Amino acid sequence: MKRKSMEEYFFKILMVVSILIVLGGILSVIFTVVLKGVSALSLSMLIESPHGGYYLGGGGGILNAILGSLYLACGAIILSITLSLPVAMSLHQSTMKSRYVEYIRTSLDIACGIPTIIYGAVVFTIMVFIGARSSLFWGMITVAIFILPIMIRSIDEIMLQTPKKIKIAAFALGSTRTEMLSVVVKQSFPGIVTAILLAFGRGIGDAASILFTAGYSDSLPTSLFEPVATLPLAILFQISSPYPVVQQRAYASGLILLVIVLTASIASRVLSKKFMKYVVK
């Protein structure tokens, strides 16, 4: 065999081996969480809050963490949608490639890359400074702040895909800049839905940012200013318990979190496909 075809053969094998290792890793992560979780899951996990002595192996479930996580992520998402849409629109309408718009984009890109633990630490510092205690409210704020740059940049990129003709047509019909932007939003709606649901998955799965801003509590929050339990933290606390019964519950909590995140990710695919029919091609 010629040297170059031997080389070809060698690297082809290397590539197949790499992709197999990667796929094996992915499947191993998913199957481990699912299999361990299914065997540990019970109905009471889903519909009860922790009873006394839960972390010593007592009865109860993690309803508080499931609902807490959903409250937190939904609140944060609503907050960041209301802020990110205007920002993305503003970036979009400044059609001139000014240095100012580039500055905003760059600083948002930098914010996207900052680890969530730093967001958590900074918000916690501010909370200490003004004397606030960890609560659902501050958890929401922290999560909203760290998904905001991600959401703005993805909506911004999606809006850039809008055909120029549509914008020109909108202006030609006499619309103002704001009315033109509403056309752009409608046109990029499927992408915006995807961005929102992906950000939801990011928000609900993050533990580092809410470790001290949201606190933890064994009961359901009755107001915005009470500490709230969340799934990622429930997993973290349960897995570090010395009791095998409690560790089992971490596996079940992991499965619940995985199901929520996967549902969001699948929903984003289905919904964006569904909304595609309203898009002018």
Added chain:
Amino acid sequence: MERGSLDRWSIRFMSIIAFLTSLIAIIIAIVLMWKSFPLLQISTIQEIVLGSIWQPLAGGFGFFPFIMGTIWVTLLAMGIAIPLGLFSAIFLAEYSPGHIRESIKPLIDLLAGIPSVLFGLWGILVIVPWVRDTIAPMWGVSTTGYCVLTGGIVLSIMVLPLIISLSDELFRTVPLDIKKASLALGATKWQTVKYVLFRKTYPGLLAAIILGFSRAFGETMAVLMVVGNVAKVPTSVFDPAYPLTALIANNYGEMLSIPLFDSAIMMAALILFIIVVIFNILSKLLLIRIQKAV
């Protein structure tokens, strides 16, 4: 209100919010510097970065073990993820038939969305026992399994989706004509990849790798769960480590009780912040260079 002035006011309102969001990164930098400043008054940057005595109660704040912990875990993770990710991306972009690519890509995107706690859980359940019972005995070492190697493996799986999807997209931007020209001259597919694809995309690949690095630096939960958290400079991959992110996560709840401790934790966050921002700006500069070239 009249349409014209409604338009003007809403545009103005939107650009004010846009300006405010651009301040997020700056405010974070200011808070971190403000809080970590007191520590700089009692010791020099050199003592903080290169000192290895970590005794908060006695006022010893040397970050060297933590910085080394972060570097060991990150380098190991990237050492695993870069070759695996690049080879997988080449396979997906150039070698695999369309339907295989179409079925693998969603799986990789899915992996990108899985919360880091679940990777930590997977690490504890699968990688820790594997390292403890299989890998370490092979080298004749005994370890608890909570070590740099475990952290590196878990982290590498987490940055793989980023590297694979970025470089896969890069490879696909290379015009078909150039590839065909290379193949027509008698080059094999691998030679085309080596001499045409790599040469055409290397700034982008570098940007992807740098982004992977900055992601790996900042990853907290999964690493914290499997890396052992012992404040000592690791001497082998089977030693436990204590990365900066884990230091912040484990301590910022109690940082108010010890003098200057909060300042030290914020210093850790500041070091992390500076590293990550530099890496992000580097990759952005590289990407701008590509856009200009295209």
